Amino acid sequence: MGWSALALATLCVVGGWLIASWSPPPRSHVQAVTSVLERQQMAVAQVSIEQIWPSALPFYAYGTQAMPYQARVTVVLVSGRRESGVLTCLDAPHDCIMTIPGLALFGQSIPDVMPEVKWYTTFALWLKQFIPILAL
Numbered sequence: 001m002g003w004s005a006l007a008l009a010t011l012c013v014v015g016g017w018l019i020a021s022w023s024p025p026p027r028s029h030v031q032a033v034t035s036v037l038e039r040q041q042m043a044v045a046q047v048s049i050e051q052i053w054p055s056a057l058p059f060y061a062y063g064t065q066a067m068p069y070q071a072r073v074t075v076v077l078v079s080g081r082r083e084s085g086v087l088t089c090l091d092a093p094h095d096c097i098m099t100i101p102g103l104a105l106f107g108q109s110i111p112d113v114m115p116e117v118k119w120y121t122t123f124a125l126w127l128k129q130f131i132p133i134l135a136l
Contacts, residue, residue: 033073036098049071049072049087051069051072075100083102085100085102096110098110
């Protein structure tokens with residue numbers, strides 16, 4: 001009986017750690033860029049993304065079929081420092097990279113943007129993300 005209680009307690013601890021360490025996928029490019037900057041220990045006050053003309057013209061005319069597209073990224077740090085760069089997406093909302101020279105970020109991949117999904121789809125994504133960890 002002692003081993004089964006220990007196994008159950010271990011399972012609960014590991015499960016709790018997995019749930020606590022999981023963060024939902026970003027819902028916008030602003031959230032994706034912010035998450036990358038915060039992982040680099042940058043204190044971000046604001047991130048804004050706007051389309052660049054004339055490269056945005058095909059995007060507005062044809063929608064997401066017009067790829068790749070670029071957008072201007074402006075980052076304001078908590079210190080007040082403002083840096084600009086470019087977000088390039090090969091297949092919106094996937095395969096995006098950002099370059100912000102003032103922050104020494106060149107061709108930095110950002111997480112794919114995921115649309116709002118039901119809880120069971122989110123759980124399936126979470127499970128897929130952590131199966132390799134459980135296999136250790």
